[in-house]
Every structure is written in C-alpha cells, then in structure tokens.
Amino acid sequence: MPSAQSLNRRLTGPAPTTDIQSAYYAKNGEYGYQIHDGLSGSMHDHVLNWKVDWDILGTKNTVGFHTIEPKTVKYVWDNSTRNTMHLVRSELTNEDNATLHWPENSHSMFLIYNKDEKNKYGEERAWRMMPNIGGAGMHATIQDSTNLGPSMNFAKAPIYVTKQHDSEFTAAHASNNYDTFDPIIDFGKYLDGENLEQEDLVIWFNLGMHHVPHTGDLANTVHTTAHAGMIFSPSNYLLGNPALQSSQMIRMNYNSSASDIVEEVLTFGGESATGMFNLTAVKPDYYDYIGDSNTRKFPYDPLHPYNDTVAIV
Known part of the structure; x- marks a missing residue:
C-alpha cells in the first residue's frame, strides 16, 4: 500500500491509519497469520515518501559520503x-547512481553541503541525514x-x-491507482542521468513499516511499534556545540x-519556572461533553456523523 507525501523545507505528515487489511484464511500461513475465525x-507494506529541498548555504549543493572503513597499516614509528x-570521502555525481540504500552498520555518513563554503579548518559546512528509529530507510x-x-517506483529504495x-513536485499522485502501469506521476522518470554536483538538489526518502497483522491488531492496529523517523543534524556546520548557549544549564x-x-x-x-498550577481546574468533566464518542468503521454518512448506524462498532 505505498503512498506519497510531499515535504518542502519543513516536515509535516499524515496521521497513521488504524485499520488492517484482512483476507480469508485458507490454511495459507505463508501469507500471514490467522487472526480470527476464518480470517x-x-x-503489506506502508511506505511514505518525503521530499526535502535542501539549500545549504545557497542552491549549489553536493551529496557526499564520509565512510569509516577498517584498514591495516604499518606506521614508520611502530614496529608492529x-x-x-x-x-x-566520496561524492554523488549524477542521477544514474542516485538510488541509494542506507549502509550496513551505519558506517557511512550521508552529507549535503556547498563545496564552495568551508569552515575555518577547510571542512565542508554540511548537514547530515540519518535514519532514526523503527522503519526509517525502509522500502517496498x-x-x-x-x-x-x-x-x-518511489518506494523501491530507501532514498533518492x-x-x-518545479515540475517534479511530488513522488506520486493520488490518482495513480486508476492506471498503475501508466501512472500520472512515474517517479522513475525523475532519475534521468542529470548532474548532481553543485546543483539545486532534492532528497527523497522513505519511512514506513512492513506490516504482518497479528491478533493484537484487532480491532485496530496499536501504533506503539509503528514508529519511524529521520534525523537532520549539522556536521562541521557550526564551530561549537550550540547547546552551550542554553540559559537553562547549571x-x-x-x-x-x-x-x-x-x-x-x-x-x-537562567531562571527556573515558578508559580502554581491547578490540576483540578483542567480535569475534564465528561458529563458536559457534547459530540461523538464512537469508533467508526467505513462506510458512514459524513453529512450526519453523529447518527447511530450499523457502521458504528
């Protein structure tokens, strides 16, 4: 069930879905667990695509990889x-090699920088991208x-x-399912061999999960284990730790x-928080509540959302 969302210089995202996919259980455990009588x-996969239009110290940017590798060395100052x-250090040169996978053991750093902008020590002032938790960096x-x-096509690798x-605004289209083999937006056509050195770059990355529904997903999926995230952090961009400027440190x-x-x-x-807070005053009084308190299942009448119908369970 791949889907696409757009991100342009800020992160926003959709609320997670709660219903599971189900099918008739025909003693075919290789396709999933039996979770109910005959069910x-x-x-399936959940793949959400995010778009980041980076402008690091200008629009001329390059993607670099700083990879930690083992090495056996004989130094002149040591007999052993x-x-x-x-x-x-290496760099991404063109879109022919721009379908990427996060490295095993996180041994390679993914950096975005302007090669013409270095710090006083000659290092590129970069921002680093790295998977955070859960299904970060997953693909279909x-x-x-x-x-x-x-x-x-946008869901076939973790990062691009x-x-x-401007014409490549999103990785997919809401109406792609009408003709999946001739979709309105085919992300694969974006990867057409263009130069990526010191250009205005876009990073597309996937978050999501591989979902094998189990009995704990009934009647709806608990999302405590369905987390994914990405970290953006400065790398040689600043000359010190900005946390030292915090006025709340002691x-x-x-x-x-x-x-x-x-x-x-x-x-x-820095000053510590002072004052008193009345917890009793913010305690909700559910006897005064007006509205719907049912968990609804599709379909229902959106023009009459509070009607008691068979769609409410």
Whole structure:
C-alpha cells in the first residue's frame, strides 16, 4: 500500500491509519497469520515518501559520503602492524547512481553541503541525514509489483537524490491507482542521468513499516511499534556545540576540601519556572461533553456523523 507525501523545507505528515487489511484464511500461513475465525491478516507494506529541498548555504549543493572503513597499516614509528580505521570521502555525481540504500552498520555518513563554503579548518559546512528509529530507510518488499507497476517506483529504495525541477513536485499522485502501469506521476522518470554536483538538489526518502497483522491488531492496529523517523543534524556546520548557549544549564562547583559539598551553583542567567498550577481546574468533566464518542468503521454518512448506524462498532 505505498503512498506519497510531499515535504518542502519543513516536515509535516499524515496521521497513521488504524485499520488492517484482512483476507480469508485458507490454511495459507505463508501469507500471514490467522487472526480470527476464518480470517487472515494480509501482510503489506506502508511506505511514505518525503521530499526535502535542501539549500545549504545557497542552491549549489553536493551529496557526499564520509565512510569509516577498517584498514591495516604499518606506521614508520611502530614496529608492529596495526588494525585501525580511516575515513574515505566520496561524492554523488549524477542521477544514474542516485538510488541509494542506507549502509550496513551505519558506517557511512550521508552529507549535503556547498563545496564552495568551508569552515575555518577547510571542512565542508554540511548537514547530515540519518535514519532514526523503527522503519526509517525502509522500502517496498516487492520490487516489480504485478499490481502496482511503475506507480510505486518511489518506494523501491530507501532514498533518492535528484536535481530540483518545479515540475517534479511530488513522488506520486493520488490518482495513480486508476492506471498503475501508466501512472500520472512515474517517479522513475525523475532519475534521468542529470548532474548532481553543485546543483539545486532534492532528497527523497522513505519511512514506513512492513506490516504482518497479528491478533493484537484487532480491532485496530496499536501504533506503539509503528514508529519511524529521520534525523537532520549539522556536521562541521557550526564551530561549537550550540547547546552551550542554553540559559537553562547549571554548573555546580564543589568544595575543594569536601567533594560532596556544593559550594556554588552557576545558572548563567537562567531562571527556573515558578508559580502554581491547578490540576483540578483542567480535569475534564465528561458529563458536559457534547459530540461523538464512537469508533467508526467505513462506510458512514459524513453529512450526519453523529447518527447511530450499523457502521458504528
């Protein structure tokens, strides 16, 4: 069930769906678990595509990979051979190689930077992208779907890089399912060999989950394990840790002769929160509640959302 969402310089996303796919259970456990009498939880993928239009110190950007690799070295100052690690730097040159997978063991850093903008030590002032939790960096299990065809080309890898074009606004279209083999938007056509060095770049990445519904998903999926995220963080972009500028930090200086006695507390101008908060005043009174409290299942009449119908369970 791939779907696409657009992101342009800010992250927003859809609320997660709660209903599961199901099918008749015919003793075919290789397609999913039996979750109820005669019912199988039909396994499927959730792939949500995000778009980031980076402009790091201008619109001329490059994607670099700083990879940590093991190396055996004989140094002139040591009689023995040492097993150590070193940093290998490479860059993405064109869209022919821009279908990417996150590296095993997270040994390679994915960086975006302007090669003409370096810090005082000669390092590129970059921003780093990395998967965070859960299904970050996932992609569709089926690479050549006989049902979805090219309409799901955006979901075939965890991350892509393309040159920015106003005409390439989203990775898919809401009406792609009307003709999946001739979709309105075929993301595969975006990857047409264009140069990616010092260009206005767009990063497309996928978040999601591989979902094999189980009995705990009835009547709706619990989302405590359906988390995914991406981290964007500066790398050599700043000359120090910006957290040091926080006015809420404190430093405790101890007595020089008694290490368990605090002699001085420095707050650096920060002030602790003060006052009182009345928890009783914000306690909800459900006897005054007006509205719908039913969990609805499709279909129902949206023009009369509070009607008691058979669609309400």
